[in-house]
Amino acid sequence: MTASYPPGGVYPRSVTPGIESHPDRQQKPQPGVYVGLDWFRFTGPEDMHRSRLSRLLQDFSGTKSEQNKGAAYFKEGLLWKPGVLLSWGHCSAICQVDIQGGRLRLMTGDHRVMLFRALMELGMRPTRIDGCIDFVDQGHELYANARASCERDELCSLRSYGDNSRRTVGQRPDRLHLNLGRRDSPVCGRIYDKGLETKTTDTAGRWERLEIEWKGDRVQEVGQRLYSAGEEWAAMLTALVFGAVDFREVTGQTKLDRRPRCDWWARVVAQHGEVLTSPASKSPDLARWVEAFRVTYGRRILEFAAAIGRPSEEVFAWLTGGLEPSDNGGLLVKEFVRVYRNCEPGGTGPGTRS
Numbered sequence: 001m002t003a004s005y006p007p008g009g010v011y012p013r014s015v016t017p018g019i020e021s022h023p024d025r026q027q028k029p030q031p032g033v034y035v036g037l038d039w040f041r042f043t044g045p046e047d048m049h050r051s052r053l054s055r056l057l058q059d060f061s062g063t064k065s066e067q068n069k070g071a072a073y074f075k076e077g078l079l080w081k082p083g084v085l086l087s088w089g090h091c092s093a094i095c096q097v098d099i100q101g102g103r104l105r106l107m108t109g110d111h112r113v114m115l116f117r118a119l120m121e122l123g124m125r126p127t128r129i130d131g132c133i134d135f136v137d138q139g140h141e142l143y144a145n146a147r148a149s150c151e152r153d154e155l156c157s158l159r160s161y162g163d164n165s166r167r168t169v170g171q172r173p174d175r176l177h178l179n180l181g182r183r184d185s186p187v188c189g190r191i192y193d194k195g196l197e198t199k200t201t202d203t204a205g206r207w208e209r210l211e212i213e214w215k216g217d218r219v220q221e222v223g224q225r226l227y228s229a230g231e232e233w234a235a236m237l238t239a240l241v242f243g244a245v246d247f248r249e250v251t252g253q254t255k256l257d258r259r260p261r262c263d264w265w266a267r268v269v270a271q272h273g274e275v276l277t278s279p280a281s282k283s284p285d286l287a288r289w290v291e292a293f294r295v296t297y298g299r300r301i302l303e304f305a306a307a308i309g310r311p312s313e314e315v316f317a318w319l320t321g322g323l324e325p326s327d328n329g330g331l332l333v334k335e336f337v338r339v340y341r342n343c344e345p346g347g348t349g350p351g352t353r354s
Helices: 046-061 109-121 142-151 194-198 216-243 263-271 286-308 312-319 331-342
Strands: 020-022 032-045 066-068 076-080 084-088 094-099 125-136 161-163 173-175 177-180 187-193 207-214
Touching: 032 046, 032 109, 032 216, 046 076, 046 084, 046 094, 046 109, 046 286, 094 109, 109 125, 109 216, 125 216, 142 161, 142 177, 142 187, 142 207, 142 263, 173 187, 173 194, 187 194, 194 207, 207 216, 286 312, 286 331
Parallel strands: none
Antiparallel strands: 032 094, 032 125, 066 076, 076 084, 084 094, 125 207, 161 177, 177 187, 187 207
């Protein structure tokens, strides 16, 4: 995978932590620092949202759903593989949507946020949001430094920690995983070696992840901030992740602003105030692009056309008036040309459902 970065700016692409070209095969990203959503869950009244959610998730997934038992405490559900679950039949008459990491790894960072926003606009409420920052070949030794700081009582904001690592008989690290805070609290975190977890490297520290999970009384504010950030969502998510945990020297002072930040952590935060958004699949996928377009813009264009009683082609021409074509589509454009030219005369395009 190649990418060019504009001078002085952040390239707005996406592969979130856990880049994969296929659901069952993960690959180590190129050197850099990446931010993205890694899981989100929404709930809402079943009678108001279930049918609309089913249509949204069907359009978004582009695959047939399977009957499922639903999440814990629910009686029924629909599953779109990989990683999209709609559950209903709760005693509180609510339905729930889980968009899991297995699905999000296949999407660009921008498209993850588009789906997040679509669920917000349906009136659903977020009940869990996971945001993560991946450090690839940055030399921070994040796990080792964080664990040493925790042992020196330098962990702040999250007030407990636990190590869930594993080593071989020869003391070679097989898993490096540090839990920050309690899993049942409104905010908790994890620092772990993603390279070892995915078996993409046998050397510790090459690909490390800082992950924050918001729930309870914190998740609504986080969700609203991400929604309101618009195109600046990456900077907002970065600030939220870095702001959820801190490491400060023990000086006898009780107020955090009177305790200097630990040197290793100060360097991480100062160096990576802005980070890349995470890229998804290596290869372009026209079907996925079409699905994203249909979910985010296609329905709205049709709604505009219906509101004024004009053809959708006319509305699209009005919306794109004065624009010049882009010139960086590369392989995606070639895939479009191939698919379009192979369509039967009179066909309705790749978005058609049988």
